[in-house]
Amino acid sequence: MRALLPFVLVPALLASGCFAGDPAADAGPGDGRIKLAMLQPPRSGLSPFSDDAFKLSRWSTAETLVTLDADGNARPGLATDWQRTSDRSWEFTIRGGVTFHDGTALTPAAVVNTLRRATAASPKPRILDGVDLTAEARENSVVVTTGEQDPLVPHRLSSPQLAILAERAYADDGRVDPVGTGTGPFRLVAVNGTTTATLDRFDGYWGEEARAAGIDVSFVPDGTARAAAVRSGEAHIAEAVPVSQAALLDPATLTEVPMPRTNTLYLNTRSGPFLDAGLRAAAREAIDADEIVRGVYEGRADVAEGLLGPALPWAAEGRAPLADRTAPAPPNGAAITLATFSDRAELPEVASVVQQRLEDAGFTVTQVVREYAHIEQDALAGRFDAFILSRATVLDSGDPVAYLRSDFTCDGSFNLSGLCDPAVDELVGAAGRAEAGEARRAAILAAEAAVLRTDAAVPMLHERVIQGDATSVVDSAKDPRERVLVTAATHLR
Known part of the structure; x- marks a missing residue:
């Protein structure tokens, strides 16, 4: 206590x-x-x-x-x-x-x-x-x-x-x-x-x-x-x-800025139902990000097209549509545990919306919500099948490579999904070696596409501070x- x-x-x-x-x-x-x-x-x-x-x-x-x-x-x-x-x-x-x-x-x-x-x-x-x-x-x-x-x-x-x-x-x-x-x-x-x-x-x-x-x-x-x-x-x-409190404040006291922060559904690729790429694809297809932006964020967020959002304009300008995505498999009542944390007020409500959509798709969902300090260790240990995280994507160096490396490579220190994919590691490594400028940005987008193809992470929306x-x-x-x-x-x- x-x-x-x-x-x-x-x-x-x-x-x-x-x-x-x-x-x-x-x-x-x-x-x-x-x-x-x-x-x-x-x-x-x-x-x-x-x-x-x-x-x-x-x-x-x-x-x-x-x-x-x-x-x-x-x-x-x-x-x-x-x-x-x-x-x-x-x-x-x-x-x-x-x-x-x-x-x-x-x-x-x-x-x-x-x-x-x-x-x-x-x-x-x-x-x-x-x-x-x-x-x-x-x-x-x-x-x-x-x-x-x-x-x-x-x-x-x-x-x-x-x-x-x-x-x-x-x-x-x-x-x-x-x-x-x-x-x-x-x-x-x-x-x-x-x-x-x-x-x-x-x-x-x-x-x-x-x-x-x-x-x-x-x-x-x-x-x-x-x-x-x-x-x-x-x-x-x-x-x-x-967001729920913004309307109660004097508009003169509020500032709203698009930020490099993505609300993402991480799916556990180490154990449990989401070892199956088809079930990860089913979860991806079940999510209605527009519903979450309109309903939970009252329009004060941007629907995600990728891991990197409008705070990095070059990402939206250079991103190509993804092809050859894994086809969804029927969940057939697969039981999953969906977790998030309460420190960010919107996330428990997001979890409720996501739970409903996953259940509509055929999953059986148990939800866990705790303060972040009391859930991070279990999340990193892979004790949940799915985890909703509000994650800054260029927090450390002003460059997304550190985020891609920590969250999606085999040796990443914050790899909630447990993803270990040689193609992802190779492309993240190439992005890290690229010189600053257009070449590096293209390499980053190639690495992002490789992550998205695994469906280990389903980006839902980009927040505004x-x-x-x-x-x-x-x-x-x-x-x-x-x-x-x-x-x-x-x-x-």
Whole structure:
């Protein structure tokens, strides 16, 4: 029961006005602190080697060597420039005058320490799946070498999972503590388990000083509670406002952005009924994505034509129709377990619609819904026949290859469907080796087509991020990649 307390207590917190330091009492510009309601609590103690890294990034407390612009191009971060010195090596010049939040200086040795810790982590950060990477410190630079030619090393180093922290952040037992060890405009000063986090402005920041005095974070898995927090003044910013709550908010407080996130039905190819390609095809044919977009998302999503959606316009422009698809086989009452998680408010409703359509097609369906923290391990272990996941497709490097590798290759670290297909592995590998530009995009689409032909994953829709900002908030980030939220420029009127 203990792990469920943050979820259970949220309505009571809202009712009592005790939300993350009672922002209703200090929501004005006098204090200048941003009150933030976030979707998911930390899963791994805010370790940057996990998906918790994106919280550190969205709070502008941990920074990377490289950043990405709106078009996904690599731009300077803690590295001021870089050059390719051989087929497998890149040299990054480290920015001078940068101080970690603990008062130590950013040096090439500190960068190398982070990268070596990341490569030795178990599990590895997802961005390093299938990557043999070493780092060597020079006087003012770091040389990064990969086992194979990798044209996207700068993009890879933009991943929040490779944020550079002070050396004292890393314990000998593999744990990482980001409290007071980042370089960003906000210093993480306290974390209260899975309930709250507190950040203060860092006056020694190397860049533009933060305009807000700090950030008070509350983790609020309940979507209704997050939306209510903005309506009531309990929060200034709420991420991932559920579609069902959007209509209840003042339109002036809502921003809707197409994002590289796909709602996908993963089918277990390791065991159970979906070992049969014909039954996977039957499941694919049973799904009515348009029904889900209209009914569950109230039109605030896009029907999927593939794994990659409208946030990547080149995918829609270059994708060819799939031919030679497996013919559906009659389910004949095949019993399957369909699972999803409750943290994203729409997913249980999506699961109900999918269950109905699968039953109409002849399957016998049992549904399982839990919070993500309590279902991920079972999903990765293949204990469900089908799993509905809302999945970011370019979260790590601004490039879909990392997603395709982790989710659909034999050695992928997030392979929910258990897919292990030599043709898929070969094409994903080819995409990873291709140079940036048109050739790489064509290779990515070929790999996507190979995955779709297996029917191990049935893409249903592409989500749009709906963010709630109080009218007092100025310059919060609306980031399709969900890397940035509160920046140095974000403040209250």
